[in-house]
Amino acid sequence: xxxxxxxxxxxxxxxxxxxxxxxxxxxxxxxxxxxxxxxxxxxxxxxxxxxxxxxxxxxxxxxxxxxxxxxxxxxxxxxxxxxxxxxxxxxxxxxxxxxxxxxxxxxxxxxxxxxxxxxxxxxxxxxxxxxxxxxxxxxxxxxxxxxxxxxxxxxxxxxxxxxxxxxxxxxxxxxxxxxxxxxxxxxxxxxxxxxxxxxxxxxxxxxxxxxxxxxxxxxxxxxxxxxxxxxxxxxxxxxxxxxxxxxxxxxxxxxxxxxxxxxxxxxxxxxxxxxxxxxxxxxxxxxxxxxxxxxxxxxxxxxxxxxxxxxxxxxxxxxxxxxxxxxxxxxxxxxxxxxxxxxxxxxxxxxxxxxxxxxxxxxxxxxxxxxxxxxxxxxxxxxxxxxxxxxxxxxxxxxxxxxxxxxxxxxxxxxxxxxxxxxxxxxxxxxxxxxxxxxxxxxxxxxxxxxxxxxxxxxxxxxxxxxxxxxxxxxxxxxxxxxxxxxxxxxxxxxxxxxxxxxxxxxxxxxxxxxxxxxxxxxxxxxxxxxxxxxxxxxxxxxxxxxxxxxxxxxxxxxxxxxxxxxxxxxxxxxxxxxxxxxxxxxxxxxxxxxxxxxxxxxxxxxxxxxxxxxxxxxxxxxxxxxxxxxxxxxxxxxxxxxxxxxxxxxxxxxxxxxxxxxxxxxxxxxxxxxxxxx
Numbered sequence: 001x002x003x004x005x006x007x008x009x010x011x012x013x014x015x016x017x018x019x020x021x022x023x024x025x026x027x028x029x030x031x032x033x034x035x036x037x038x039x040x041x042x043x044x045x046x047x048x049x050x051x052x053x054x055x056x057x058x059x060x061x062x063x064x065x066x067x068x069x070x071x072x073x074x075x076x077x078x079x080x081x082x083x084x085x086x087x088x089x090x091x092x093x094x095x096x097x098x099x100x101x102x103x104x105x106x107x108x109x110x111x112x113x114x115x116x117x118x119x120x121x122x123x124x125x126x127x128x129x130x131x132x133x134x135x136x137x138x139x140x141x142x143x144x145x146x147x148x149x150x151x152x153x154x155x156x157x158x159x160x161x162x163x164x165x166x167x168x169x170x171x172x173x174x175x176x177x178x179x180x181x182x183x184x185x186x187x188x189x190x191x192x193x194x195x196x197x198x199x200x201x202x203x204x205x206x207x208x209x210x211x212x213x214x215x216x217x218x219x220x221x222x223x224x225x226x227x228x229x230x231x232x233x234x235x236x237x238x239x240x241x242x243x244x245x246x247x248x249x250x251x252x253x254x255x256x257x258x259x260x261x262x263x264x265x266x267x268x269x270x271x272x273x274x275x276x277x278x279x280x281x282x283x284x285x286x287x288x289x290x291x292x293x294x295x296x297x298x299x300x301x302x303x304x305x306x307x308x309x310x311x312x313x314x315x316x317x318x319x320x321x322x323x324x325x326x327x328x329x330x331x332x333x334x335x336x337x338x339x340x341x342x343x344x345x346x347x348x349x350x351x352x353x354x355x356x357x358x359x360x361x362x363x364x365x366x367x368x369x370x371x372x373x374x375x376x377x378x379x380x381x382x383x384x385x386x387x388x389x390x391x392x393x394x395x396x397x398x399x400x401x402x403x404x405x406x407x408x409x410x411x412x413x414x415x416x417x418x419x420x421x422x423x424x425x426x427x428x429x430x431x432x433x434x435x436x437x438x439x440x441x442x443x444x445x446x447x448x449x450x451x452x453x454x455x456x457x458x459x460x461x462x463x464x465x466x467x468x469x470x471x472x473x474x475x476x477x478x479x480x481x482x483x484x485x486x487x488x489x490x491x492x493x494x495x496x497x498x499x500x501x502x503x504x505x506x507x508x509x510x511x512x513x514x515x516x517x518x519x520x521x522x523x524x525x526x527x528x529x530x531x532x533x534x535x536x537x538x539x540x541x542x543x544x545x546x547x548x549x550x551x552x553x554x555x556x557x558x559x560x561x562x563x564x565x566x567x568x569x570x571x572x573x574x575x576x577x578x579x580x581x582x583x584x585x586x587x588x589x590x591x592x593x594x595x596x597x598x599x600x601x602x603x604x605x606x607x608x609x610x611x612x613x614x615x616x617x618x619x620x621x622x623x624x625x626x627x628x629x630x631x632x633x634x635x636x637x638x639x640x641x642x643x644x645x646x647x648x649x650x651x652x653x654x655x656x657x658x659x660x661x662x663x664x665x666x667x668x669x670x671x672x673x674x675x676x677x678x679x
Contacts, residue, residue: 069370071176078366081149081374081401089363091186094177097363098376100321102397111399112147112406113550114433117499118420119441120485121615121622123456127443128170128501128532132539133411134369135173135531136439136499139543140407142371142536146547147406149398150175150369153380153390153413154189155182156308158280158655161663163458165679172535175367175375179675185377188316189278189307191361195329195354196310200275200302202348203334204289207266208298215255218262223250235349236261238330242347264343268300271335272636274653278307282656305653306382312354314386314641316361317379318430320393325362329354332640342599342639364394371536374401383413384609385645385653386638387422392431399433407550409439414612416440416485417577424492425559425573426605426643436550438489438496439542440523442482444474444506447514450623451476459658469507478517480623484615486522488577493555497545498526524549562603566593569606570632570646578615580630589646592635596644601637610648617648 001007006027009017017028071094078088078096084105089097117133133150140148152175155167166182168175175181184190209218223232230250232240237248245257253261277284284304291299307313311332319325330351333342345351364378376394381387389412398408412419420438428434445466449456451473454463465473482498489496498518500511511528518526525545530538560572567585574580585593596602613619616628634647665677 065172065174065370069176071368072372074366077368077372077374081366083366083401088366089360091365092180094367095180095186096366097186097360098366098397099363100393100397103321103400106400109400110404111433112402112404112408113436114395114399115407115409115437115439115546115550116420116423116435116494117409117411117439117441118416118423118485118489119414120446120481121415121417121450122612123443123446123449124458124613125445125456127441127446129411129441130167131169131171131173131532132439132441132499132501132529132542133409134169134175134375135529135536135539136542136546137373137375137407137409138173138369138371138531138536139539140409140536140547141373143540144543144547146543147402148373149402149406149408150373150375151364151390151394151398151408151410152375152377153388153411154185154365154377155380156189156306157183157278158306158308160678161666162280162655162661163658165662169369170679171532172370173531173539174370175377176370179678181367181377182678186360186365188361188365188379189313191357192310192312192316193276193278193307195312195357196276196307198353198357199332199334199345199348199350200273202350203266203271203273204295204298206264206348207268208290208295210263210265211298212296215259215262219250219258222262233349235346235352239347239349264347265337265339266335266343267338271300271302273334274303274305276305276307276310280306280655280657280661282654285652285654303654306655308380309382309385309653311386311638311641312358313379314381314638314643316358317381317387317389317391318427318641319362319391320396320431322355322359322362325358326351326355328640328642329358330640333637340595345640362393364391364397373536374398382653383419383422383612384651385607385636385647386641387426387607387643388413388419389423389427392427392433395431395433407546415615416488417615418608418610418612420489421559421573421577422607424494424556426607428556429558429562429605430642434554434556435492435494436554437524437546438494439546440482440485440489440496440498441501442498442514442518443501443503444510444514445503447477447482448473449477450481451478452623453477455620467505469510471509471513474510474513475517477623478514478521481615482514482518483521484579484624486518490522491559491576493557495524495549495552496522497542497549498523499539499542500526500528501532502528502530524552560606562605566596566602566606566635566644570608573606573608574630578610578630579624579626580616580628583630583632585632586634589632589635596635596637601639601644604637604639604642604644607638607643607645608648609645609651 009030074096087099087102119129137148137150140146160166160182168178168181286303315328330346332345335343364376367375378391378394412423453465453473486496515526527541560569571583574583611619614621616625632646667676
């Protein structure tokens with residue numbers, strides 16, 4: 001036994017198996033024999049696994065559990081949730097796109113209860129919002145027999161192959177097949193990448209052609225004669241209307257009108273649109289384009305963002321249909337002309353083509369959990385420069401499918417001060433939907449950090465304070481960060497249920513203390529959750545608490561009036577949500593706010609781009625920082641998506657790879673085609 005890499009104990013649930021019996025790094029797996037269909041099968045349930053020095057064993061468990069369950073066919077799943085065959089577009093056996101015509105068929109169906117899963121300010125390791133979301137819907141549907149849907153973001157392949165890994169959940173609370181969930185899924189991110197880069201190509205091509213051709217030459221090429229007939233395309237007529245030129249005959253334009261029409265006159269130094277790729281590639285953060293001789297000296301500096309940081313991803317998440325998506329794509333601002341006017345995707349003539357590229361991506365993807373409950377996976381915008389929530393359409397479809405007594409559980413990125421605030425002030429404004437309850441995820445680990453514990457770093461061993469019982473640190477975190485996040489939810493008039501995501505190192509005294517203080521701080525209820533180890537059965541108390549909280553009359557309200565000045569909206573968020581004394585606008589930020597007001601963007605909501613590791617702008621300040629002024633370095637606009645985003649400090653929109661990325665452990669068996677190392 002001392003020489004084994006893994007020890008499997010069959011039918012030994014109650015046997016005491018000391019860790020000293022195995023060598024460091026070995027795994028101990030307990031199996032329970034289960035009688036199924038008259039024959040004995042060994043269903044492997046990993047109840048305990050020791051992992052001292054071999055992280056691959058622990059991470060491999062997630063994939064192992066995923067494969068132990070055979071998903072029901074997506075046709076069966078669709079029938080169970082009330083979809084008609086013609087409303088389904090299957091992508092293989094286990095996933096399918098759902099057509100938006102469903103909304104028309106069920107428009108008179110009352111919506112179900114709407115529940116948001118948010119979290120306290122996390123450690124760099126994350127606190128398990130996705131697993132809580134999945135565990136909750138498994139408990140609601142598979143155990144309490146209530147209709148429910150989980151609505152999740154599609155993960156980027158950057159983190160999947162970088163540091164964080166996938167986002168399918170974990171243990172016995174995950175979406176399956178997790179390999180398909182974490183990789184290409186149904187190609188939505190690829191569609192966004194293609195659309196985004198088509199805009200980028202159109203920008204550089206247009207600047208080249210304007211720089212090398214006369215007005216007449218440009219006009220003849222932009223409005224060519226085809227078979228002796230010369231006419232404007234519909235998108236060109238739209239541009240003429242915006243310019244105040246109410247003519248439809250190309251021959252009737254004056255030379256000045258021709259020049260105004262053909263010249264976008266983009267200022268190369270004020271182009272805000274960048275190319276994207278769904279890979280963590282730090283060397284693409286700043287690049288030079290146009291160096292080939294064929295580009296005739298049109299050299300400029302630009303860069304790449306990761307694909308999920310594209311404004312097109314934010315548009316996908318906020319659009320409520322194809323027509324709305326087309327309008328949003330058309331009004332995306334890609335840069336500014338030399339005379340200070342915004343230049344849009346419609347001005348470039350590319351917005352119709354973008355809608356074509358995105359026509360399938362707008363349909364949510366249907367998948368399932370380990371326990372066979374339904375999941376919509378759709379969109380995955382960044383939670384800093386964008387709003388960090390799954391799509392409005394997925395939520396709307398799910399709310400109709402579950403019916404009046406059902407539940408739709410969706411998740412907001414990062415802590416409640418970021419993802420939840422944006423869910424309420426941006427997503428709920430766009431959708432018209434109102435939440436019934438918030439589930440606030442906490443861990444003893446994060447609470448200890450906020451209570452004064454030592455620094456937590458990804459990839460480094462946890463200090464002893466996080467492994468040994470320490471009630472003082474737990475209490476400090478509860479009375480600081482947890483209390484503040486509960487108060488933030490109450491600003492919007494929504495009841496809060498605290499879900500304590502329990503780890504094996506948590507003691508009963510620590511668990512009881514968290515639940516006690518959470519209730520004292522205003523939570524409707526606070527319950528420990530064991531979904532990672534037990535699946536839906538481990539979240540039954542949470543499901544009951546959510547059911548009760550969501551049944552109470554709501555009093556939802558927005559944090560600010562949308563017509564407030566931009567500066568006042570920023571100040572309101574900084575003071576009421578983050579706890580800042582005030583804000584400090586840089587001269588550049590003031591100039592941008594003035595510019596946006598002149599362009600008519602002043603009534604857009606605010607999407608703060610701030611670190612997720614602290615309530616303040618200082619990542620190392622844990623708990624509830626006070627006495628600080630929030631610095632606003634720059635202010636930008638995503639006009640198509642429909643929000644203003646102030647930058648608090650420096651925000652990277654292209655992650656880099658660490659020394660040892662996740663891809664070291666990812667491989668493919670060429671015989672079985674099974675993937676290994678994904679988590």
